[in-house]
Amino acid sequence: xxxxxxxxxxxxxxxxxxxxxxxxxxxxxxxxxxxxxxxxxxxxxxxxxxxxxxxxxxxxxxxxxxxxxxxxxxxxxxxxxxxxxxxxxxxxxxxxxxxxxxxxxxxxxxxxxxxxxxxxxxxxxxxxxxxxxxxxxxxxxxxxxxxxxxxxxxxxxxxxxxxxxxxxxxxxxxxxxxxxxxxxxxxxxxxxxxxxxxxxxxxxxxxxxxxxxxxxxxxxxxxxxxxxxxxxxxxxxxxxxxxxxxxxxxxxxxxxxxxxxxxxxxxxxxxxxxxxxxxxxxxxxxxxxxxxxxxxxxxxxxxxxxxxxxxxxxxxxxxxxxxxxxxxxxxxxxxxxxxxxxxxxxxxxxxxxxxxxxxxxxxxxxxxxxxxxxxxxxxxxxxxxxxxxxxxxxxxxxxxxxxxxxxxxxxxxxxxxxxxxxxxxxxxxxxxxxxxxxxxxxxxxxxx
Numbered sequence: 406x407x408x409x410x411x412x413x414x415x416x417x418x419x420x421x422x423x424x425x426x427x428x429x430x431x432x433x434x435x436x437x438x439x440x441x442x443x444x445x446x447x448x449x450x451x452x453x454x455x456x457x458x459x460x461x462x463x464x465x466x467x468x469x470x471x472x473x474x475x476x477x478x479x480x481x482x483x484x485x486x487x488x489x490x491x492x493x494x495x496x497x498x499x500x501x502x503x504x505x506x507x508x509x510x511x512x513x514x515x516x517x518x519x520x521x522x523x524x525x526x527x528x529x530x531x532x533x534x535x536x537x538x539x540x541x542x543x544x545x546x547x548x549x550x551x552x553x554x555x556x557x558x559x560x561x562x563x564x565x566x567x568x569x570x571x572x573x574x575x576x577x578x579x580x581x582x583x584x585x586x587x588x589x590x591x592x593x594x595x596x597x598x599x600x601x602x603x604x605x606x607x608x609x610x611x612x613x614x615x616x617x618x619x620x621x622x623x624x625x626x627x628x629x630x631x632x633x634x635x636x637x638x639x640x641x642x643x644x645x646x647x648x649x650x651x652x653x654x655x656x657x658x659x660x661x662x663x664x665x666x667x668x669x670x671x672x673x674x675x676x677x678x679x680x681x682x683x684x685x686x687x688x689x690x691x692x693x694x695x696x697x698x699x700x701x702x703x704x705x706x707x708x709x710x711x712x713x714x715x716x717x718x719x720x721x722x723x724x725x726x727x728x729x730x731x732x733x734x735x736x737x738x739x740x741x742x743x744x745x746x747x748x749x750x751x752x753x754x755x756x757x758x759x760x761x762x763x764x765x766x767x768x769x770x771x772x773x774x775x776x777x778x779x780x781x782x783x784x785x786x787x788x789x790x791x792x793x794x795x796x797x798x799x800x801x802x803x804x805x806x807x808x809x810x811x812x813x814x815x816x817x818x819x820x821x822x823x824x825x826x827x828x829x830x831x832x833x834x835x836x837x838x839x840x841x842x843x844x845x846x847x848x849x850x851x852x853x
Contacts, residue, residue, distance in 0.1 A: 415460075415464035415465075415467035415468055415471070419465055419468035420468075422495055426447070430444075430447065448498070461499060462499055465495055466505055466508035466512055467512070469509070470512040472488065473516060473522050473523060496538065497538060502539060510547060513528070513547060514593055514632075516528070517550060518585060519634065532548060546590065549588060549591035550587075550591050553587050553588055556586065557584065560584070564616050564617075568613075568616050577605075577609045577612055578609065582609040582612075582613060599630060599677070600652075600653060602630065602652075630652045633651070634649060635649070635654075635655040636648070637655060639697070641716075643718070643719075647725040648695075649726070649727040651689075653682055653683070654689060654728060654730070656676045656678065657672060657676060657678075657683075657686055657687065658698075661715045665715045666714045668710075668712045669708070669709055669711045669712070669713070672687070684707040685731050686730065687700075687711075687713065689728055689730050689731045690728065695726065696716055698714065700714075701714070
């Protein structure tokens with residue numbers, strides 16, 4: 406595995422690992438009748454050099470992402486299961502399984518929200534295999550993402566039935582809105598600056614928000630514009646096209662309904678899209694395969710001093726096409742640092758306490774959200790995710806020995822032994838898990 410080309414390509418890297426393992430496993434089974442000592446040596450060798458590459462968790466997740474997007478298309482169910490079993494074998498070698506989980510959640514979110522998975526059965530099969538390897542706690546959030554998608558579909562149907570059908574139209578101001586309501590704790594979402602949506606889109610969002618909050622009082626919706634997409638119809642001199650774009654790209658293109666040319670500074674001021682995201686969106690629209698906009702000066706990169714013009718002469722063979730967002734297959738160094746920081750935070754053993762409720766339940770609840778000063782009345786309570794089967798326990802809290810279950814005062818020579826015994830009774834969080842207690846709060850789903 407010293408091939409630099411393969412080590413730089415996630416798909417080739419994992420394919421080489423799988424091929425190498427198949428080769429030596431076949432030798433052991435044929436020449437040594439599957440002797441366990443040889444198999445153990447093979448597993449030990451793979452575990453060693455797989456973990457020598459710090460990018461192995463990311464690459465294995467990217468390989469699964471590639472297979473579930475297009476690699477398994479047209480393959481039989483048996484072929485799919487055999488490939489996933491082999492991938493899980495590599496996953497078994499990983500020491501940093503929580504890093505894999507972080508990447509896998511990011512990739513799964515993009516597949517679900519973009520409807521890019523070739524098979525729901527394959528998705529669920531992979532999660533089942535990971536659950537068998539690591540337990541319920543490891544996959545609880547992944548399963549919660551699937552549950553959110555199902556509930557979002559039911560919510561969308563109710564919105565159409567109660568709000569849109571009485572008006573005799575499926576659209577608001579000529580716009581058909583689709584919303585995924587996501588539970589904050591399940592999805593790898595980050596609250597970032599919100600872009601300015603076009604007026605007609607903003608009115609649709611307000612209509613859905615009013616409907617949703619009437620159904621679920623006390624909740625809060627935060628729009629994740631960086632995770633959405635749109636289908637728009639655009640007229641050019643040659644013909645009319647139907648184009649699938651990201652929400653940020655849509656916000657940019659609709660600006661050109663009122664003018665033919667805009668500077669980068671004007672687009673940034675009107676949309677309020679973060680600079681990094683804005684440059685990626687403009688690069689996709691003006692510098693990639695489909696040049697819907699013309700950029701001056703010409704070039705592959707977008708700078709603050711650039712100007713953009715509507716390309717009236719644009720043409721494409723397809724009536725309908727998708728404008729992809731320019732992005733790297735692998736994470737940037739900054740993104741890697743952020744992912745590592747999140748993993749390190751999750752690895753820290755944390756036991757929080759609330760005076761009103763200090764018992765840890767034995768299963769995870771669907772909604773996992775932060776507490777707010779004034780929780781809603783009634784049954785709208787949020788529970789932080791907890792480790793399955795931990796049972797009731799108390800947590801240390803400085804300044805209140807009795808309420809927090811702290812160590813009783815003892816002679817100095819006995820304190821260390823008592824402290825060890827006390828720690829044994831309070832389970833520490835394993836890698837990637839967070840043992841927390843029940844906290845009052847409000848439900849704050851995200852909509853994309």
